Amino acid sequence: MNPFDWRSRLGEKIRNIPDFPEPGIQFKDITPLVKDPTALRLAIHHLIHPFVNLSVTAVAGMEARGFIFGSLAAWELGVSFVPLRKPGKLPYDVQSVSYALEYGESTLEAHVDAVSLGDRVLLVDDLLATGGTAQASCELLETLGAQIVGLAFVIELEALKGRERLAGQNIHSLLPL
Ligand code: AMP
Numbered sequence: 380m381n382p383f384d385w386r387s388r389l390g391e392k393i394r395n396i397p398d399f400p401e402p403g404i405q406f407k408d409i410t411p412l413v414k415d416p417t418a419l420r421l422a423i424h425h426l427i428h429p430f431v432n433l434s435v436t437a438v439a440g441m442e443a444r445g446f447i448f449g450s451l452a453a454w455e456l457g458v459s460f461v462p463l464r465k466p467g468k469l470p471y472d473v474q475s476v477s478y479a480l481e482y483g484e485s486t487l488e489a490h491v492d493a494v495s496l497g498d499r500v501l502l503v504d505d506l507l508a509t510g511g512t513a514q515a516s517c518e519l520l521e522t523l524g525a526q527i528v529g530l531a532f533v534i535e536l537e538a539l540k541g542r543e544r545l546a547g548q549n550i551h552s553l554l555p556l
Pocket of ligand 1 (some may be wrong): 404405406407408441444504505506507508509510511512513541
């Protein structure tokens with residue numbers, strides 16, 4: 380392998396688990412990536428690279444794997460981290476957004492003071508599938524007054540066309556699978 384081929388280096392650290400959590404799903408397990416400190420640094424470097432000169436003021440991450448990559452991205456950019464959480468977890472006043480999943484519905488919440496009017500937010504998650512979670516997260520942050528500067532994902536499942544659902548957004552993914 381070419382040592383400068385960072386995509387191959389990162390791709391080797393994504394473990395595919397067939398039929399998890401249910402039959403038919405190919406689960407992309409990022410734990411080998413976060414176990415390897417060099418690969419993790421490489422991932423964070425490339426995740427934030429397109430956004431370093433875009434005056435980002437906060438990074439938002441979706442529970443739970445978005446917290447890992449999002450908080451490291453916020454640390455590297457020197458900006459705030461905003462956790463977007465599953466319902467009932469945040470202790471203060473919250474703004475909620477509900478969205479459709481393949482089966483059923485889900486909700487994300489943020490504290491009402493998580494962002495301020497004019498905040499320029501980079502949204503980070505481990506994986507873009509249908510784009511429903513990312514779309515709901517954008518809506519939640521925009522309701523609170525923030526502007527979405529971009530969205531960054533470690534993995535993108537291109538066949539699920541999440542990008543189309545997020546048309547007009549600046550989307551960056553490291554590993555199109
Ligand atoms: P979606 O809303 O369909 O774009 O789904 C994205 C969210 O679901 C992300 O937070 C992912 O962590 C998770 N997710 C969806 N599909 C997978 C998959 N095949 N492997 C791992 N995580 C997934």
